[in-house]
Amino acid sequence: MIGLAPSPIGLLAVAIPDLATFVVAAAVVLASAIGVVISRNPVHSALFLVATLFGVAVLFVEQQAEFLAAVQIIVYAGAIVVLFLFVIMLLGVDRPEKISKDPLPAQRPLAAFLGLAVVAEVLALANTHWSTGAKGTAGPPGGPASNVSDLARATFTTYLLPFEITSALLVIAVIGAVVLARPPRPGEHHAEDDEQAPTEGRSLGEQPGVVEPRQEASR
Amino acid sequence: MAPVVSLLAGDPVFAKGVTLVAVVIVVIKVLVAFGLLQTSVMLMIWFERKLISDMQNRIGPNRAGPFGLLQTLADGVKLFFKEDLLPAEADRRIFRLAPYLSAVPAFVSFAIVPVGGVVNIFGYRTELQVADPPVGILLLLAMSGIAVYGLMLAGWSSGSKYPLLGAVRASAQMVSYEAAMGLAVASVVLVTGSLSTRAIVDAQAPHIWDWNVVRLAVVPFVIFFAAVTAEVNRPPFDLVEGESEIVGGFHTEYSAIRFALFFLAEFMNVITMSAIIVTLFFGGPSGPVLHVPVLNWLMPIFWFALKTGVFLFIYVWLRAALPRLRYDQLMNLGWKVLIPVALGWLLVVAGFRISRLDGFVVFVGALAVGGLLSRAFRVGRERRMAEADRRFAASDVQGSRGEISVGEVDG
Numbered sequence: 001m002i003g004l005a006p007s008p009i010g011l012l013a014v015a016i017p018d019l020a021t022f023v024v025a026a027a028v029v030l031a032s033a034i035g036v037v038i039s040r041n042p043v044h045s046a047l048f049l050v051a052t053l054f055g056v057a058v059l060f061v062e063q064q065a066e067f068l069a070a071v072q073i074i075v076y077a078g079a080i081v082v083l084f085l086f087v088i089m090l091l092g093v094d095r096p097e098k099i100s101k102d103p104l105p106a107q108r109p110l111a112a113f114l115g116l117a118v119v120a121e122v123l124a125l126a127n128t129h130w131s132t133g134a135k136g137t138a139g140p141p142g143g144p145a146s147n148v149s150d151l152a153r154a155t156f157t158t159y160l161l162p163f164e165i166t167s168a169l170l171v172i173a174v175i176g177a178v179v180l181a182r183p184p185r186p187g188e189h190h191a192e193d194d195e196q197a198p199t200e201g202r203s204l205g206e207q208p209g210v211v212e213p214r215q216e217a218s219r
Numbered sequence: 220m221a222p223v224v225s226l227l228a229g230d231p232v233f234a235k236g237v238t239l240v241a242v243v244i245v246v247i248k249v250l251v252a253f254g255l256l257q258t259s260v261m262l263m264i265w266f267e268r269k270l271i272s273d274m275q276n277r278i279g280p281n282r283a284g285p286f287g288l289l290q291t292l293a294d295g296v297k298l299f300f301k302e303d304l305l306p307a308e309a310d311r312r313i314f315r316l317a318p319y320l321s322a323v324p325a326f327v328s329f330a331i332v333p334v335g336g337v338v339n340i341f342g343y344r345t346e347l348q349v350a351d352p353p354v355g356i357l358l359l360l361a362m363s364g365i366a367v368y369g370l371m372l373a374g375w376s377s378g379s380k381y382p383l384l385g386a387v388r389a390s391a392q393m394v395s396y397e398a399a400m401g402l403a404v405a406s407v408v409l410v411t412g413s414l415s416t417r418a419i420v421d422a423q424a425p426h427i428w429d430w431n432v433v434r435l436a437v438v439p440f441v442i443f444f445a446a447v448t449a450e451v452n453r454p455p456f457d458l459v460e461g462e463s464e465i466v467g468g469f470h471t472e473y474s475a476i477r478f479a480l481f482f483l484a485e486f487m488n489v490i491t492m493s494a495i496i497v498t499l500f501f502g503g504p505s506g507p508v509l510h511v512p513v514l515n516w517l518m519p520i521f522w523f524a525l526k527t528g529v530f531l532f533i534y535v536w537l538r539a540a541l542p543r544l545r546y547d548q549l550m551n552l553g554w555k556v557l558i559p560v561a562l563g564w565l566l567v568v569a570g571f572r573i574s575r576l577d578g579f580v581v582f583v584g585a586l587a588v589g590g591l592l593s594r595a596f597r598v599g600r601e602r603r604m605a606e607a608d609r610r611f612a613a614s615d616v617q618g619s620r621g622e623i624s625v626g627e628v629d630g
Contacts, residue, residue, distance in 0.1 A: 043313070043375065050368070070357035078364020079394060082371065086390050089375055089383065148353050148414055 021062050029055035046084050053077045067148045240341055252349050256329055260486040264291045267535045274539040301475040308378025317376060318480035321369025324362040325487035331358050331416045332494040335504050335520040346417060355414035359495055360401055363450050367393045369484065370459060374469035385468025389452065389459040395553040396449040402561035403443035406568045407431050407499050420503035432500040435568060440500045442561045447496065451488040453534055455541035458549060493530035501526050563589060
């Protein structure tokens with residue numbers, strides 16, 4: 001893809017930063033992905049996951065998908081893994097586990113089989129042209145508009161309906177989660193509420209407007 | 220053009236391709252920006268201590284150097300030579316890593332701030348900013364997302380209760396306010412039509428009424444300012460290190476140079492965020508320029524520094540004047556005020572982009588919907604309170620048969 005460079009020296013000058021970026025990013029991705037799996041401590045795993053996401057973001061930038069890289073960092077590293085960590089810390093499962101016996105004996109051979117299947121799939125697909133072909137579908141790379149504005153135009157014109165439907169779906173999911181996690185109102189007192197009464201939000205005092213039913217006073 | 224190079228293509232220094240001189244210029248820009256930021260952190264700490272002293276009618280540091288200017292240096296040397304304690308319960312590696320995770324994003328965000336115009340060095344035209352990537356201002360959001368890790372991991376890895384509480388507060392607070400911050404940035408991007416910080420600044424030249432703070436009618440600026448203050452944990456949003464409640468919060472167990480790194484990060488953040496506010500809403504380096512050869516490129520830097528200084532002053536002023544928020548007040552402000560208002564204002568801005576009539580229609584509609592929603596919330600809350608009162612009174616009657624009830628003690 002860089003075969004248009006005029007001279008061997010020019011080719012090197014253009015190719016070396018590219019190659020170096022790829023090698024470093026790929027090494028980070030691979031090493032941290034292994035780290036995610038072999039860490040005993042869930043917090044360490046989560047941090048390795050962040051490093052993996054960073055490496056992938058660098059690879060995105062190398063493929064001229066800058067917007068995707070930024071969103072990857074903002075959404076996955078900045079919000080989702082933070083949420084993971086938040087839950088790990090609050091649930092107190094942040095101690096290294098000691099597993100002497102595998103609770104699911106079938107999972108190791110199954111994992112090995114699936115892993116090999118994925119490797120075979122990737123190797124098979126890598127031989128076809130699509131994985132090394134065009135870098136962007138929204139417009140020619142290096143055209144007058146940047147990747148970001150091409151993407152924005154495509155999202156808000158051609159793909160407006162799928163975009164809006166996806167956002168509506170997400171809002172519905174959020175509302176569903178809020179309804180499920182809602183603290184019980186004074187009128188409706190279910191048996192299972194006692195078990196899950198101190199939700200995270202309430203123990204942190206996030207909902208001051210909710211007046212507790214004052215169960216202490218009635219006992 | 221290779222992809223990595225095209226990422227840098229926003230900077231005209233690479234107009235002639237990647238040459239040695241161009242790379243050297245970029246390296247020099249990085250080093251100068253880093254050095255300037257460190258120096259301004261030193262001055263900022265002195266400025267804050269002096270200013271707060273003035274506001275509290277005392278003298279403040281005045282021993283080291285003229286006007287106590289070298290006090291920060293003396294403190295830094297002292298912290299450098301102190302013992303670096305490691306708590307027995309700490310997760311060693313993460314405990315050591317956390318301060319750096321906190322300091323690095325503060326610097327990276329500064330890289331996208333345009334501090335001046337375009338200058339010629341060795342025949343190369345270059346912008347006075349470290350980088351102008353096409354994703355521009357999204358880098359700020361990404362870095363403020365990463366900044367959470369420093370505080371969160373510092374608190375968790377200490378293996379101690381108060382730091383953990385501080386860490387939980389920090390992560391909840393910073394993740395909550397990121398949403399409002401992003402929406403305020405979105406309205407700036409909407410009127411500019413570009414994510415690049417250089418384009419955002421250029422769109423605000425040359426008059427004061429071209430500044431985004433005027434064009435967007437102040438509201439996004441206020442939201443962004445509040446959200447950013449919460450992002451960097453400055454008073455009145457400094458619950459993360461609320462001394463009266465959780466000792467020192469996330470940094471309770473830290474000492475010596477790692478402790479200093481957290482404060483380096485905090486002050487770098489304050490300076491970076493002031494610079495970002497100036498970039499987004501106050502025209503960055505734009506201002507009247509005298510057409511004299513040397514002053515021509517120094518004047519924009521002067522205007523930029525002056526505007527940033529105003530915000531640094533405001534940050535110190537806030538710390539001196541305002542009491543710390545309560546945790547539920549913080550969450551209410553973030554989720555129930557800033558985010559809905561930012562979202563509504565984004566719609567209004569979008570309406571005005573189409574036509575004036577559409578803008579007014581959206582504005583009136585947003586006001587009506589907002590009013591109805593807040594009325595509905597109020598009715599619901601009053602009803603719930605009344606219900607709780609009724610149940611409380613009923614339980615009182617039950618309790619008073621035997622022992623003393625809570626209500627009687629209170630009443």
